[in-house]
Amino acid sequence: MKVEKLTQIDEQQLDNIMAIWLDSNVEVHHFIAASYWQDAYDEVKLQIKNADIFVAYHVDKIVGFAGLTANYIAGIFVVSEYRNQGIGGCIINELKRRYSDLELDVYQKNESALVFYQHNGFKTVRQSIEAATDELELQMKWQKN
Template sequence: MSKVREMKQDELNQVMTIWLSGNKSGHPFISEGYWESHYDEVKEMLPSSTVYVWESNREIKGFAGCLENGYLAGIFVNPKDQGKGIGHDLLTHIQAKYEVVSLHVYKKNEHAIAFYKQHGFLLQQEKLDEVTQEIELEFCYTR
């Protein structure tokens, strides 16, 4: 039985493993060292947001982090479990909770862009991420 629910504090290490592997596989245009260097910072910040996990048989296979204002910091699915509807379940859960959802995605991440567009997100603006020197797109969904 699978379900989307809020993360428990003792699941943070599992979630961070998915965060790191998901970023490395989803952003091959950014060095793996970039993600590794931000690991501790994200691990410290993550509990201050609302984190929804997708769980099946007591195993977390994906998660999404949201801020109170409906900003979606990211959806991450274990690379071996991608393409099974986990991201869809997480995103539709968030869309039901927040009237407006916004997010940023790298322009080179074409798979993610198509995913968000398929779920009703509209492009708002494009800008350069000064840290990675990659173009980032801002998308917004309104229920």
């Protein structure tokens, strides 16, 4: 699996990334109305243009990505039919190779993501209720030994 940091994002890549972002959020965050993600689409598209984006390819197709600002992982997203095949692990391993510490927030109800991050050495450091969704979020951190 090839994972690389995009240095420039063309419109087709951006459209693919945004489709993965929206589809993944609606699917895995079934406890939040789909309209929440749809309403955030344009803002996230702007943020992605300014973020560090790491993509995973299957042949020449983007099948997953992570978006970061500094050392904060805004999310790791994988196309549904490619999940549970090690793609998220490849992405997180590339991030851990490049960064000495990483932070993220994950909804407590997103159990598969929570287990994934714990398995990859992230520790919960804080809990809070996200105002926009009224859902419990866990702030997690990972630090290189």
